[in-house]
Amino acid sequence: MGWGDLGVFGQPSKETPNLDAMAAEGMLLPDFYTANPLCSPSRAALLTGRLPVRNGFYTTNAHARNAYTPQEIVGGISKDEILLPQMLKRKGYVSKIVGKWHLGHRPQHLPLENGFDEWFGAPNCHFGPYNSSIRPNIPVYNNSEMVGRYYEEFQIDRKTGESNLTQIYLQEGLDFILRQTQAQKPFFLYWAPDATHAPVYASKRFLGKSQRGRYGDAVMELDYSIGQILSHLRTLGIENNTFVFLTSDNGAALTSGPNESGSNGPFLCGKETTYEGGMREPAIAWWPGHIKEGTVNFQLANVMDLFTTSLALAGVSPPDDRTLDGLDLTQVLLNHSQTLESRPIFYYRGNELMAVRLGQYKAHYWTWSNSWDELKQGINFCPGQEVPGLTTHDQKEHTLQPLIFHLGRDPGEKFPISVLTKEYRDVLRRISPVVELHKKTLLPGIPQLNMCDVAVMNWAPAGCKKLGKCLKVPKSAPWKCDWPH
């Protein structure tokens, strides 16, 4: 989902009454970022509080390439990482993930092996080719065993776009909340539905309801579902004791546009890029009685802060044997202080620090939208947009003279500040030491997303025998994954 998909963030169709109400009852964070312009690394960062370049969710197969966890990936979340549910367990929290996991799909990488007590959902995206010949359909797990596959037991009608998946995920979430409340257990629910990802689907009651086509239908269903979750908390009387945060793992994928793509509002480009459209995310914090209603806070923040903040709220000390990238936002959320000290936002693409934001200024050290080859194939991460020198189709280095933008005056990154100005020199003088320190102290993790193998696909997941859904596993033939962008 993109920043501009919510009414409260300027979507012209204004079809998110529940999320808009959530913002009115809570705090809006217009300057909130994900850790990476695509799914898996962002989710790994959320759960570890660490940049993908530290937690291993990146590739070194080529320079500055986006990598994630398709079925052929060999790697996944490293055992050396400590995940949020593992930390929360220290205070007796019960944790569940509902929906897409995306931190690896081999047995050792799955949620229940990494701190979660429950899981209902799928390890990968609901990609095709929709029959199990060349590649298996993605399994849906209930805890540690599969209960079916997408396009088989869990229908997604490719033609009509109809699927009950979000409703199923909603029920799983509501049920978990109810059970923990009844058991008087503290809980962490990571509700990670895979709508609005392409191929886009929605259930029958939402199909055709949006002004925005099928993508808008999916947004409406998410909006409805989150409304149901919040209202469930109120019904159970635990709304004053439950911290809820809404965000997304990357900007809207503009290359799926217009039918299967959302909106990044006024921001440049989208998913897969380190322009604002790729990493600035919708963000709402909600906690009646604690977070003041109707507030807007311009703290520069990101998904890794949610790791640190959640630990602080739960009274758990963060791990002290590793570098964490997340800050504790408690003071900001509870409005004791307006914002924390100036902190940078790092925009990585794979193994490269592409850009840095400090205050209102963003400096691009490397620029790349996507390759000429991909562009010729019709893959365009910046459709209808072209900022000379910035949305380049070759990887361009600007280390000695980064392109600098003022995101307040120019949120769309259209007007680079002239290198001849005092403003440019002043900003560069402030940003350079931040970048230098970051690079000097950075210990990259072992890259987990380098190797691929057809044998590791979801041919025969745990539980497949019971269902008679095991497929023949082909012979192992590993290769270095090809990450084209």
Add this chain to the structure above:
Amino acid sequence: MGWGDLGVFGQPSKETPNLDAMAAEGMLLPDFYTANPLCSPSRAALLTGRLPVRNGFYTTNAHARNAYTPQEIVGGISKDEILLPQMLKRKGYVSKIVGKWHLGHRPQHLPLENGFDEWFGAPNCHFGPYNSSIRPNIPVYNNSEMVGRYYEEFQIDRKTGESNLTQIYLQEGLDFILRQTQAQKPFFLYWAPDATHAPVYASKRFLGKSQRGRYGDAVMELDYSIGQILSHLRTLGIENNTFVFLTSDNGAALTSGPNESGSNGPFLCGKETTYEGGMREPAIAWWPGHIKEGTVNFQLANVMDLFTTSLALAGVSPPDDRTLDGLDLTQVLLNHSQTLESRPIFYYRGNELMAVRLGQYKAHYWTWSNSWDELKQGINFCPGQEVPGLTTHDQKEHTLQPLIFHLGRDPGEKFPISVLTKEYRDVLRRISPVVELHKKTLLPGIPQLNMCDVAVMNWAPAGCKKLGKCLKVPKSAPWKCDWPH
């Protein structure tokens, strides 16, 4: 001001608390349009309820050119037109315009000659060259006599951006409201400040306050001022008897970016163009006790509807001797019916119908951003944006096969619908008769914006003698105005 300049319409800086509150207390209209992508014709349309091509606010000097009322213009609003204040007078309304008039600056064209009872403001924009050598500075009028000039008695500090103009205009508005309320007179206040137009200014207490630079400061001051006006109405106890509408005369002028330009949110290009960024406007209707609070209405509407709607609210029958383009929105605003029947929006540039919107579909019959010549000079109406075939730098005709976009799925006009689809054929079949009927029945008015003359400039406006501010009028030497875009 652009659609995206308001927090409620997605401005990331969220610096318009008063306008956002106005929307929360009233009705937001996300599908509201001006009549033309620039100032004078839009304002003429607002006050006449008629398209510029009917009321004469266009040029035939060249094809599809934007024209307005700079100092050298000979023409102005025609005596054949009937203006809103003239109609309202039939029910005893007292009318005042505060701020920029822009319907011509020769004596016969000024507000008090055209239905207004009072005026405080200027006939033209506050353009330079800031001394009265080549061209005079623009006079500021109090009713029918000048009281000074911009950059002289009415200071605008070009360097610091400081000017008290908006505060002066605010006081003029508040004072007028107070006087009419005390006199128990029905009134029409056309509060038309010329902030945020470039050169951008704000008064001291707002300078430097915005995250968005000087333009944002000006927006904050307008926001504050409108908050003051609404609160004044409440203090006087007339809020339930006063209909207030906020809108803008064109999209943000992106070519002034980033320091003196606003945001058109997710929409394409800006001022001077017939893409959405040029003509989709922020719009809020406010009338406590009558317009339901917190509503959003997707009625396709425009500034010409304000003419017709105002007459309906005042109980005045609209003129029946001419074609009006405005609809009566009373039923929509008072929420008796959700939207009126499907009505088209016409996007004109000068004498050419460039595009038409019907429902969610917009068909471009002519495309043009600006000329190659201007582009080479650094004038760019679509900075950082380029939609192949749409943002053309030559005037391109597409009459036989218009480019069609679905503005719900694709508000940014990035993805033309393929001409090979059934959707395209269906839409064209519905739009074509609308266009045909419009063209067949259209009687263009006599173009008022063709002739220029250095002698008609504001050398010696009424009242100049008293002030010793008369300048020598040069010899008349009329020429056909050059409208480059």
